[in-house]
Amino acid sequence: MRGLNVKISGDFGGLNFDFNHRFLDYGITALFGPIGSGKSTIVNVIGGFNKELNATILLNKNTIQDENHLSPRLRPISIMFQENRLIETLTVYENLKFAEEKSRNKLCISQSIDKDKIINDLNLEEKLLKYPKSLSVGEKQLVSLARTLLISSEFIILDEPTSSLDLRLKKKILSFLKNFNIKYKKPILLISHSIEEISQISDEILLIDKGKLVTSGKVHDVMIRKEFKNFFGKFESGAILEGKVLSKETKYNITRIKIEDEELILPGNFKKRGDLIKVRVRARDVLVSKKTFNLNFFENTFVGKVDEIIAEKETAFAEVLIKIGKNKKHQFLRARITRYQLKKMNLKISEKIYVHIKAVSFDRQAII
Amino acid sequence: MDYLNILTAEMSAITLTLKLSLVTCIFLFFIGTPISLYLAFKKNKIIPIFESLVTLPLVLPPTVIGFYLLVFFNPESVLGKFFITITGEQLAFSFSGLVFASIFYSLPFWVQPLQNSFEKIDKKILEAGTNMGGSRVDLLLKIILPSCKRGFLTAFILSFAHTIGEFGIVLMVGGNIQNKTRVLSISIYDHVEQLSYQHAHFLSIFLIFFSFFILLLLYYLNKKNSIGLK
Numbered sequence: 400m401r402g403l404n405v406k407i408s409g410d411f412g413g414l415n416f417d418f419n420h421r422f423l424d425y426g427i428t429a430l431f432g433p434i435g436s437g438k439s440t441i442v443n444v445i446g447g448f449n450k451e452l453n454a455t456i457l458l459n460k461n462t463i464q465d466e467n468h469l470s471p472r473l474r475p476i477s478i479m480f481q482e483n484r485l486i487e488t489l490t491v492y493e494n495l496k497f498a499e500e501k502s503r504n505k506l507c508i509s510q511s512i513d514k515d516k517i518i519n520d521l522n523l524e525e526k527l528l529k530y531p532k533s534l535s536v537g538e539k540q541l542v543s544l545a546r547t548l549l550i551s552s553e554f555i556i557l558d559e560p561t562s563s564l565d566l567r568l569k570k571k572i573l574s575f576l577k578n579f580n581i582k583y584k585k586p587i588l589l590i591s592h593s594i595e596e597i598s599q600i601s602d603e604i605l606l607i608d609k610g611k612l613v614t615s616g617k618v619h620d621v622m623i624r625k626e627f628k629n630f631f632g633k634f635e636s637g638a639i640l641e642g643k644v645l646s647k648e649t650k651y652n653i654t655r656i657k658i659e660d661e662e663l664i665l666p667g668n669f670k671k672r673g674d675l676i677k678v679r680v681r682a683r684d685v686l687v688s689k690k691t692f693n694l695n696f697f698e699n700t701f702v703g704k705v706d707e708i709i710a711e712k713e714t715a716f717a718e719v720l721i722k723i724g725k726n727k728k729h730q731f732l733r734a735r736i737t738r739y740q741l742k743k744m745n746l747k748i749s750e751k752i753y754v755h756i757k758a759v760s761f762d763r764q765a766i767i
Numbered sequence: 768m769d770y771l772n773i774l775t776a777e778m779s780a781i782t783l784t785l786k787l788s789l790v791t792c793i794f795l796f797f798i799g800t801p802i803s804l805y806l807a808f809k810k811n812k813i814i815p816i817f818e819s820l821v822t823l824p825l826v827l828p829p830t831v832i833g834f835y836l837l838v839f840f841n842p843e844s845v846l847g848k849f850f851i852t853i854t855g856e857q858l859a860f861s862f863s864g865l866v867f868a869s870i871f872y873s874l875p876f877w878v879q880p881l882q883n884s885f886e887k888i889d890k891k892i893l894e895a896g897t898n899m900g901g902s903r904v905d906l907l908l909k910i911i912l913p914s915c916k917r918g919f920l921t922a923f924i925l926s927f928a929h930t931i932g933e934f935g936i937v938l939m940v941g942g943n944i945q946n947k948t949r950v951l952s953i954s955i956y957d958h959v960e961q962l963s964y965q966h967a968h969f970l971s972i973f974l975i976f977f978s979f980f981i982l983l984l985l986y987y988l989n990k991k992n993s994i995g996l997k
Contacts, residue, residue: 448894472897484895488913497909502900550899 402586403554404457407444411452414440414610422554424459426602427580427587429618431594431630437610438590439481442556446478447471459553461506475507477550481558483543485531491542492527495549502550510583517545520575536563544572548579558590573600594622594631598639598679606630623720623731636718637681638733644674653758659724661701664758669766676766682718682735684760688753689744699756703732705748710738717741721754773969779946780954780970787862787950788930791869792877795926798870799877803922804911806878807885825875833939836868840940860942865950868940869930876925884918885911917989924985928978 402424407416414437422428430438443449445456447464448471456464458476463469477498486494499514518524521541531539540563547555560576561569577600580587591597597604598618606613606627613630614621619639621627642658647668654665656676663678670676707720719734719741732754736744746752806818824832839846840858850858858864888911896906912919934952941948943957951970958966 446894446898448897471894472900472902474898476898478895478898480891480895482891484889484892486892486896486910488910497896497901497905498899501896501902501905504900504902546899 401459403445403459403588404455405441405445406455407441407452408454409452411440411449411610412437416440416452416610418607418610418612420605420612420615422586422588423603424586425584427577427589427600428603428605429597429601430588430590430605430607431592431597432607432613433630434592436607438607439558440610441607442478442480442558442588442590445474445476445556447474469506472501473504473506475505475551475553476556477502477547477552477554478556479543479547479558479560481562483531483536483539485539485542485546487531490528490530491523491534494531494542494546495527498546499549499551502552505551507551507553511551512549512583514549517548517579521545521572537565537568540564541572553585555585555587556590557587559592560589561596562592569596570599576600595679598622598677619731623733636733636735637679638731640678640680640730640732642676642678644670644672644676646672658701659728659730661723662699663756664698665761665766666758667761667766678761679765680732680756681760681765682733684756685721685732685734686755686757687719687721687734687736687744687746688755689746689750691753697755698758701732701754701756703752703754705746705750705752706731708741708746708748710741715739719746719752721752723754769965770969773966777951777954777966777970780949780951781973783862783946783948784931784950784952787865787869788927790866791873791930792923792926794866794870795873795877795922799874799922799926800881802874803878803881803885804907807882821878822875824872829872829933829935830939832872833868833936836864836871836936836940840864840867859940860944860948862941862947865937865941865948868936869933872933872936873926873929876929877922880921880925881915881918884915884921888914920988921985924981928981931974932978 403422405418405420405422407418409416416437418441430441432438440449440452444452444454447468450468454464456462463474486497489497495514495518518527521544523541523545526534526538526542531542534542540560544557544560547557557576561572564572573596576587589597589601601618603615604618604621605615606621608630614627619641622631623638640658640663642656642663645655645657645662647654652666652668654667654669656663656665656678665678701723703721703723705719706722708717709720710717715737717736717738719736721732721734722729723732724730734754802821806814806821837859838844841847842851842857847858850856850863854863856863858867892910893906896910901909932952934956937948937950937953938956941953943949943953949957951974955967955970955974958964958970
């Protein structure tokens, strides 16, 4: 049984923990939950820094913790903590070297990591001789990330690795992480408060609340389910569509992608022909109608079926979940309309419905 | 010309005092540092007992410590016997005895600033160091000791200055033997007793200035963050 198996129970910090999960032994798993839901405590338990909670931890068939407690320094797990935790008395280069050299003591089989490439990819060449004190918060975070990746280990935990980075850099680092994950085939546990970030690179999401594992599954499957809507409540509701890049038109600078049997036009130039692409569609950008318009007149039109209607009694709004595509392989869209409109349209479950999405509503952040 | 004579006459007391302070600090580095580490990083119920023991010399009259040290230094006692067998010299009324007493007496001045300094280290950084595979020795050498340079400096200056200033315990344990145990403070006492006020003035003023400059150095370095001392 490869992969990381974690079982945690007991009380700590006012939370009653009940966490039992077998992590993917490849890819990126995201841990998502409100502030104070126990995410960082779980990280500390896996790392061996929390002795109050009962835990059983297995990694690639080796028991790391049951009644016995493998010393934190020998655990083949690398952790990027929320705070950067750089060693202030060492230069950036010495920090990286410390991680690389000292982690050789860890009990693991791990291929060596191309240090120069990481330094290069994270743009740290010119920072190597500096002390952490003279770096900006964002730079410190990059050093901390590089340091974590250089630890020889079999499992990587990143606790909010991009929280101090600007949007452009964040995007770059996320695709760097994805590539790193594919190249070294080392599973990553990503803790993040950003559902955009999670949907962009994760293969699986775990929802956690008050120390308890609520659910786990594929990101867009979990996101679309109404029972977990509260979790994502503070984010704009929406859905993620998956498709393939069909073609590009340089004259108009648009990218055509195929989603199920329909075509979606994105403003801008994204990915390569044939590449898989994910697009986040905000619920408020989705227009629904019962009648057929001239389909050539509207861009980005889908035909779907009403799957679920949620009226928010205390507000003016309602959300309609729409299933698009054939029955076997379908995707979901979410539309946000007023309750007044809902009543006027008299929508019913399983009713056929037309969906329109304005192409200009996709900004660069929407492309995953 | 007069002062030069006094200086020559008192040179042995001055060098003996500085030598005693320096040797005491060297021993304190090896004895006091592990104690500070233990007190700063181990959290258990007996820590307050240790802390009280280490601080005890700060509150007790030097005569109490001096009296018991003399009892322990007695050639008939276990410690006294042991010392004679390995060095052939007795502890009481010797330079070694003075060093022994000074280590004990100045211990709180070494341990307290260093313990404070160790306690200020972010435990989370040590956890990160452990996660990277660093052993305790690695953490000590790469993180803890380098980030406590200022603590060491404070400990050194305070212990050094405090050893220079001790009197009661030195008088009891060491007596007043030229070139062996006659340090500055004893010498001043002696001169006052013999009414040679000129000597007493000279040495006292020397001590006042010396101590002032040592403390000035300490506070100056403590204010100055930019020199990289912590």
